[in-house]
Amino acid sequence: MAEREERAGQGAPEASAPPEGREAPEGRGPAGRQAVAVFDDSGLVVVWTRAAERLLGVHRAAILGRPVTELLTLVDLEKLTEGVTVGPVGEGDPPGRWGLWPAGPLPGGIRSGVLDAVFTQSPVGLHVLDADLNVLRINSAAGGMRGVAEGEIVGRPFSEVYSRFGAGSLEDALREVLASGVPIFDQRVAGYPREDPEREHIYTVSVFRLEDDLGRPLGLVASAVDVTARDRARDRLAVLHRVHARMGLRLDAVQCARELVRAVVPTFADVAHVALTTAELHSPDTDTTWGDTALRCVAGWPPEADEAPEVGAALDMPYGDAHGPAPYVQESHAAGPTLVVPLTLRGVLLGVAHFSRPRRPDPFEDDDLRLAADLAAHTAVCVDNARRYEHDHAVALALKGNLARTGRTGRSAMETAHRYLPTGLGGGAWFDVIPLSGNRVALAVGHIAGIGPDAMAAMVQLRSAVQVLSALDLDPHDLLARLDDTTRRLGEERVAAGTGGPLTAQCVYAVHDPVTETCAIARAGHQTVLVGHSDGSWRSGLLEETTALGGEGPPFAADEIPVPPGSTLVLLSGRADPDDPALAGLRARLAGAVPPRALSASDLHDLPLDQAAVLVARTRSLDADDVACWEVTPELTAVSEARRWAVRTVEEWGLTETAFAVELIVSELVTNAIRHGTPPIHLRIIRNPADHTVTCEISDAGTAAPHLRRARAADEGGRGIFISGELSDRWGVRWSEQGKTVWTETSYMP
Structure with missing residues (x-):
């Protein structure tokens, strides 16, 4: 189509003989004559020269890019003075193209000469119907489309002849054209011709009314073009596009399989299901070889299909030495033709995809196998990415789960509660409750910037650094200053190793002394710090926001505040609006003298933070x-x-x-x-x-x-x-x- 549009935009030169010694230009016939008009294999006019305009009296703008059958309504046969010849163009042109050449002066019988040329040489299937929709004449191309001889069609009703193509719906359209004279163009018709009964063919049909000199309807001319190959190529591209557009948006191997089966049904297959290897589902680091593992169905579509196994069912490995990793068609009487395709990457088997057609007899062709191989290759990459992500995700969650385990505070002067919600692969947040000398307790809440295992490792290093520095009994602002140096050094190591950019983190560190009933606090970044008093009032905005650890800026904010017995400290790993309903509800619960250990999961879980660590502490004093x-x-x-x-x-x-x-x-x-x-x-x-x-x-x-x-x-x-x-x-x-x-x-x- 792009080639036709390019020709339509550029036009065609006047017919002339080429210079001696050069090859004939496009559109030359066997005798070397240049065609004045050229039609492609779909019957569309792609070249229409000025010579053609003079010969047939049709301006190029009216016919270029249109079906050749429209010439029957545009050419005034009574005014023709020269005949035409239709035939295939030279060998150098794309196959299937036909040309039109002047045939010299017409001595008589103009109408019959033109019609004979069109009906004997046109590549477009033509049908002439009378006013009762009986077939009067067809050309050889129309007979070839159906795989029957002309004698079996001429004289019979249109609805009877084309019953295999759903002629009932088309018959109403034909009668409308006959009554109104308004033609129809490119109406799609599908069916199974006698010459190819197991493969559905798609045709585009255009219909024009035939009239006498007084404009009275005589019958119809219908042209049909077989666009099966074009439509199937378009459908395959559409399936491939859907898979590329939808798959991989979520790093989930099962979701990738679901997107594949939904994308191919019903265009490519009637039923589809995907099974992944048990090693892929449970041991993503295991390389699976042919025939040494079981499969488990993880996705099927449509859900009600009887031909597909239930999701979760164990399946036998369909591969052996006979097939290896190559796709193959498996004939099945119940499920119809089935295409079995492995999902492999770097020689490792990840799973198998099955595409079947129990609702239609169309077999899988070579182009279908090539499409299935492309779909399997893309799916395998997405599944492999997902399994690597899930592996890293599991490691990160396991490590974060260990970080979330806090032992007893070791202090009778403080009661704590916490909420920890690690999500994804982000570095996330951490918290610590660290007993210090003199019955003091240190509270630390931090958050690392970045995602992935490297950020997770940096988080572990910073948390360990906080624990080590706390053993030195440093003032909070001194501890953050040394932690800032550690963060910068770790960031420089990441840059030098090429595993990431500069490292930044946030941290709030507080030390409660139950003897002096005070709390010294320092903050790097924008963590939220709230202090609740025993009378139910709350204080926020204790410390101004400062630069993060590893960043550039002024020294970290620090302060020492009185915390009488019964005071409540709330430390959040990120910036939160004090007026947020969830945070306001938490303050209301704590203001009611509810001990931290009595807080429910929902009290902490609904806080407006992601990758969040929330630490709640109720202070006491020593006797x-x-x-x-x-x-x-x-x-x-x-x-x-x-x-x-x-x-x-x-x-x-x-x-x-x-x-x-x-x-x-x-x-x-x-x-x-x-x-x-x-x-x-x-x-x-x-x-x-x-x-x-x-x-x-x-x-x-x-x-x-x-x-x-x-x-x-x-x-x-x-x-x-x-x-x-x-x-x-x-x-x-x-x-x-x-x-x-x-x-x-x-x-x-x-």
Whole structure:
């Protein structure tokens, strides 16, 4: 069609003899004469020269691109002075083209000469019908279309002759043309001709009325063109386009199979189903070879078809040494012709597609096999992409599930609840509840930018970095500053390895101290931080938004706020509107003194966040009887006093078995503080009944930290920290604006 349009736009040159020594131009006949008009294999006029205009009296604009049969209504036969010859054009032209040449002056019988040429040489099927729709005459092309001789058609009613082509619906259209004189063009008719009874043929029919000199109807002329090959090629392209347009939008192997069967029915097949290998469904890393695995049907269409197996049914492998990976046609009396096509990629069998035609006898042709191979190749690529995605997705979800598991906070001064919703392959969010010294608790919520396993790995690294840095007892803004350095270094490694661009992340880090009833918070990015008070009021917008980790900008925002017992902290991994109904409902629930552990899944699940981590904490304070403080005089004589005071304190708590360990620890810590620290010096002992631990803390204004070292036999000192570490479960040092604090934590039996 594109070639015809190009010719129609460019026109055709005047007929003339070519220069000597050159080949004949397009449209030359066997004798070397150039045709004045050319018709393609569909009977459309593709060349109409000025010589043709003069010869037949029809302007090129009226006939170019139209069926040749319209010449019967456009040519005034009475005015013709020259005959015409119709025949195939030269061998250099595309096959199936016919040309028209001048045949010289007409001595008489003009009408019969033209009609004889058209009816004996035209490639378009022509039928002449009388006013009663009986067939008067057909040309050889029309007889060939039906596979019958002219004698079996002429004289019989049109509806009887063409009953195999649904003539009943066409008969009404013929009578309308006969009555009105308005022609019809390119009406589609389908049927099974006698010469090819197992293959449906499609024809386009155009009908014109024949009139006498007074305009009275005499009958009809109908032209028919077999467009079966063209239409089937168009249908195949349409099926291929639908598959490419729909498949792969979702990275789901089963969904890919569903899109395939829906795209091919009913154009290409009546029934279709796809089975994937069990290894593909359950072990995507397994390479499946021919005949060594079972198949399971995952998609079929239409759903009510009896010829297709039920979805989920196990199927036998239809391939063996006889066929291998090549498509083949499987004849079946019940399901009709069936085309079996493997879904393979890089020599690995992923599944099998079946296309059958139980509703029609049309066999699968070579072009159908080529189309099926193209469909299978595209489907295999999409299925392989889906299985790789699902594998990575499963790994990511498993890892995220592990990240979502939090142990006990280890603190009696705080109760927490959380919601974690990882979706897709994105880096997503994480949260942590980290016990610190002195019964303090650190809360961390973060979110990584990017998608894929690399982002997931970066998230794990940052979460681990937060846990390691929290052990240093850093202030929140100092911790984020060091985490920012880690994020930049990880981003540089990603860029150098070519696995991604610069890395950015967001994080909010808060430390609650139940003794001072305060909470120090720092934020990098735009996480939402809400603080609820015991009177039911809420405070938001505590910290201004700052640059993300790994980005460029000012230092991270930080603040310290009072959190009396009963206060509620809500940390979200992203920006949320405080007035959102779901968030407002959560605030209302928490304001009603509902403990975090009593929150339902829906209370947290409906929050307006994706890849979300939500952390809710209700603060408590330590009982005053569980905290004891002593101001130490900066003299060595104060060591014995501190020892006696510590023993008396733990014995009053009923921890007699722990008194000896506490006595030695306090003795060593106080001695070190007096010798190496800077006044003022304070000793504090904290009992935690929930964790069954006793914490000893010695604070001074100095900045020099003690170090654990191995003392030699002759050394008089250097054993204090070693002894304290041996008698306690954990020990460490933390700094503040007032100096440092050395602490130990010792467990006791309840």
